[in-house]
Amino acid sequence: MSLYETVREELLRRVRNGTYACDTLLPSVATLSEEFGVSPITVKRALRDLRAAGVLVTIRGKGAYVKKQVRILRQLDMRMHSLHGTDISLISVTREKISDPSMVSLAPPDQMMLCVRKVISSDGAPFLYDASYLSSNVEDEIVDEFGRNFIVDALRKREIRIVKTEIVVEAFPATGKAAEIFDVPNGFPMLRRNYKMVTTDANITIYGVVQAPFDRLACSIDFPTLAMEI
Amino acid sequence: MSLYETVREELLRRVRNGTYACDTLLPSVATLSEEFGVSPITVKRALRDLRAAGVLVTIRGKGAYVKKQVRILRQLDMRMHSLHGTDISLISVTREKISDPSMVSLAPPDQMMLCVRKVISSDGAPFLYDASYLSSNVEDEIVDEFGRNFIVDALRKREIRIVKTEIVVEAFPATGKAAEIFDVPNGFPMLRRNYKMVTTDANITIYGVVQAPFDRLACSIDFPTLAMEI
DNA sequence: GAGTGGTCTAGACCACCCT
DNA sequence: GGGTGGTCTAGACCACTCC
Numbered sequence: 001m002s003l004y005e006t007v008r009e010e011l012l013r014r015v016r017n018g019t020y021a022c023d024t025l026l027p028s029v030a031t032l033s034e035e036f037g038v039s040p041i042t043v044k045r046a047l048r049d050l051r052a053a054g055v056l057v058t059i060r061g062k063g064a065y066v067k068k069q070v071r072i073l074r075q076l077d078m079r080m081h082s083l084h085g086t087d088i089s090l091i092s093v094t095r096e097k098i099s100d101p102s103m104v105s106l107a108p109p110d111q112m113m114l115c116v117r118k119v120i121s122s123d124g125a126p127f128l129y130d131a132s133y134l135s136s137n138v139e140d141e142i143v144d145e146f147g148r149n150f151i152v153d154a155l156r157k158r159e160i161r162i163v164k165t166e167i168v169v170e171a172f173p174a175t176g177k178a179a180e181i182f183d184v185p186n187g188f189p190m191l192r193r194n195y196k197m198v199t200t201d202a203n204i205t206i207y208g209v210v211q212a213p214f215d216r217l218a219c220s221i222d223f224p225t226l227a228m229e230i
Numbered sequence: 231m232s233l234y235e236t237v238r239e240e241l242l243r244r245v246r247n248g249t250y251a252c253d254t255l256l257p258s259v260a261t262l263s264e265e266f267g268v269s270p271i272t273v274k275r276a277l278r279d280l281r282a283a284g285v286l287v288t289i290r291g292k293g294a295y296v297k298k299q300v301r302i303l304r305q306l307d308m309r310m311h312s313l314h315g316t317d318i319s320l321i322s323v324t325r326e327k328i329s330d331p332s333m334v335s336l337a338p339p340d341q342m343m344l345c346v347r348k349v350i351s352s353d354g355a356p357f358l359y360d361a362s363y364l365s366s367n368v369e370d371e372i373v374d375e376f377g378r379n380f381i382v383d384a385l386r387k388r389e390i391r392i393v394k395t396e397i398v399v400e401a402f403p404a405t406g407k408a409a410e411i412f413d414v415p416n417g418f419p420m421l422r423r424n425y426k427m428v429t430t431d432a433n434i435t436i437y438g439v440v441q442a443p444f445d446r447l448a449c450s451i452d453f454p455t456l457a458m459e460i
Numbered sequence: 461g462a463g464t465g466g467t468c469t470a471g472a473c474c475a476c477c478c479t
Numbered sequence: 480g481g482g483t484g485g486t487c488t489a490g491a492c493c494a495c496t497c498c
Contacts, residue, residue, distance in 0.1 A: 002486065005416070028464065039488050044465075052282070052417045053403040061464050061495030073335055073398065076451070105303055105450070165453040168303065171401035171421040171444035173283040176239075186235070187282045189419035189444070191401040214401035214419070220335070221306070221451065223395040232467065258483065269469050274484075291476035291483050464496070470489090477483070 007036050008046035015055055015066055026056070026064040052185050054215040069215060072127055076167065076221045089126075090147035091117040098133055100209060105168050106196045108207045112136045116146045119181060127216040129181050132208035151206060155199065164198040169219060182213045189214040237266050238276035245285055245296050256286070256294040282415050284445040299445060302357055306397065306451045317354075320377035321347040328363055330439060335398050336426045338437045342366045346376045349411060357446040359411050362438035381436060385429065394428040399449060412443045419444040 001009070011032075014020045026032070029047070033040040047064055050056045058064040094115045098108040113133040120128035132151055145154040152162065174188040182188075191214055197206040231239075241262075244250045256262070259277070263270040277294055280286045288294040324345045328338040343363040350358040362381055375384040382392065404418040412418075421444055427436040 004486080030464090040465095041489085042487065044467095045486095047465085049417060058465065059496085060466070061497080063464060071400075076453075105448070167451045167453070168448055169399050169421075169451070170301075170448035171419045173419045173444070187279060187417070187419075189401045189403045189417075191399075214403070218335070218398055218400035221397045221399070223306075223397070234467080260483090270484095271470085272468065274486095275467095277484085288484065289477085290485070291478080293477095293483060462496105462498085465494090467491100467493080469491080472486100472488080474486080475484090477481105479480090479482105 003038055004042045004045040004049070007032075007038060007043060008049050010036075011046060011050060012055060015050075020066050022066050022068050024066055025062070026066070028063060052187055054184075054188065054213070067215075071215055071218055072122065073218050073220055076219050085123055087121045087124075088148065088150075089119045089121065091119055093117075093143055093147060095136055098207060100131075102168075102170070102172070102192060103194055103207065103209065106166060106194055106207060108133070108196075113207075114138060114143065116143070118147065125216070126182055127212055129178060129211045130208060132206055134206055135203055138204060151197075151208075155204075160204060161200045162197050163200055166196040168194040170194075171214070174213070178211050182216075184213050191217055191219070193219065233268055234272045234275040234279070237262075237268060237273060238279050240266075241276060241280060242285060245280075250296050252296050252298050254296055255292070256296070258293060282417055284414070284418065284443070297445075301445055301448055302352060303448050303450055306449050315353055317351045318378065318380075319349045319351065319356075321349055323347075323373055323377060325366060328437060330361075332398075332400070332402070332422060333424055333437065333439065336396060336424055336437060338363070338426075343437070344368060344373065346373070348377065355446070356412055357442055359408060359441045360438060362436055364436055365433055368434060381427075381438075385434075390434060391430045392427050393430055396426040398424040400424075401444070404443070408441050412446075414443050421447055421449070423449065 011020075011026075020026055027035070029040045029043045033043045036043065047056060047058065051058055051064075055067060056064045057067045092115075094117075095112050096115050097110060097112055114136050115131060115133050117129075117131045119126045120130065132146070134146075142154060142158070145157070155162070170192050172190050172192055174182070174184050174186060174190050176186070178190060179186050179188060191212050193210045195206075195208050195210070199205065241250075241256075250256055257265070259270045259273045263273045266273065277286060277288065281288055281294075285297060286294045287297045322345075324347075325342050326345050327340060327342060344366050345361060345363050347359075347361045349356045350360065362376070364376075372384060372388070375387070385392070400422050402420050402422055404412070404414050404416060404420050406416070408420060409416050409418060421442050423440045425436075425438050425440070429435065
């Protein structure tokens with residue numbers, strides 16, 4: 001094992017066993033490099049890995065803090081609004097085609113669609129980034145509701161029900177945009193859920209993408225009677 | 231944007247638009263550092279990020295190759311054996327307690343259990359790492375079958391059916407062991423599925439973990455009539 | 461101004477591949 | 480032996496925080 005890996009594993013061990021407690025400041029790079037007898041740059045590299053793994057958060061001019069681990073576990077068939085202390089923040093409403101390559105498995109239509117992007121926060125920290133696409137010919141009034149509410153809620157007001165849902169769940173490394181919104185380093189492991197919802201209104205089929213950092217969200221699913229693989 | 235980020239994004243752009251095609255060798259670090267007018271170390275750092283993002287694979291003494299993207303999409307309620315060209319390789323059969331912290335949300339029992347670990351490969355490349363736990367008092371003969379077959383198959387031979395399944399899906403960064411099996415760098419984004427299966431045999435409840443690199447596996451789920459959140 | 465981490469560079473050494 | 484990438488170091492500069 002290389003030097004920086006050894007340092008990284010030792011620091012990780014100290015975080016896990018509580019030597020470096022939650023929300024506390026780690027010793028400075030200079031101190032650690034002395035203690036381990038390695039160059040400061042090697043310590044920095046170890047810290048960089050730990051940051052990328054969600055173990056630490058570093059603040060320029062201050063130091064490295066042990067990241068608090070609070071992960072939200074969501075049931076996939078649970079309604080969104082049942083979460084406490086969540087806050088919806090509208091990012092943008094645009095007209096565009098679905099170009100996200102991760103959506104291809106849901107075979108989206110190749111036409112201009114209405115796109116509503118929002119960020120959902122819990123206790124001030126964003127934990128979900130949602131982009132949902134609707135047929136461009138939806139009435140303008142409904143757009144406003146979509147920005148402030150969850151889609152199913154907005155649809156229900158108009159007595160539109162969801163008939164069928166397809167979901168694809170995958171992990172992926174954070175890229176520029178998602179990394180910025182969640183304030184995580186590039187390459188940070190993320191969870192993505194692509195969805196397609198068919199409604200009782202033949203004109204309205206909803207496509208979308210929800211993203212979240214791996215350490216803030218996990219999904220749970222229950223199958224009452226289905227036989228499962230592995 | 232920092233220098234190495236600029237280099238990284240430009241290289242990524244070239245991979246995406248086909249300038250550097252799949253399975254081809256990139257120019258050497260020395261060449262790239264000349265072209266971009268930066269230090270070789272800065273290029274190396276950019277390459278390191280791209281390796282961590284699953285874009286490149288580097289081989290010592292040869293160079294950096296563009297990684298082929300072949301992701302398997304699996305339906306969560308699809309039976310495993312329906313996949314073509316898959317191969318099961320038994321890693322170990324042990325008796326141990328469930329200590330994986332990612333399992334706590336499924337509330338596993340705190341007792342010695344039988345643990346069967348296997349790797350499932352497709353076309354020679356491992357894409358699934360499964361660890362499944364059973365009550366330790368299961369008959370010895372069944373253990374052998376578990377190593378060679380998928381659990382549901384082994385159970386069905388004994389006319390045991392699955393009554394209920396709970397699943398938790400999450401992303402996480404690859405650590406030492408998983409990184410080794412799949413030959414991915416530390417911190418590589420992975421997809422994990424924790425499961426709990428209740429069977430018709432009151433003595434047999436199965437717990438387990440399936441892991442896969444983000445670029446080799448995604449899960450899909452269909453809900454015929456359920457109303458979904460966001 | 462002193463201390464912190466983030467970045468970039470130059471130079472060195474090593475392990476590995478190919479010829 | 481010459482080329483490749485991986486690692487480690489020393490030194491420098493910058494941006495930031497805190498006193």
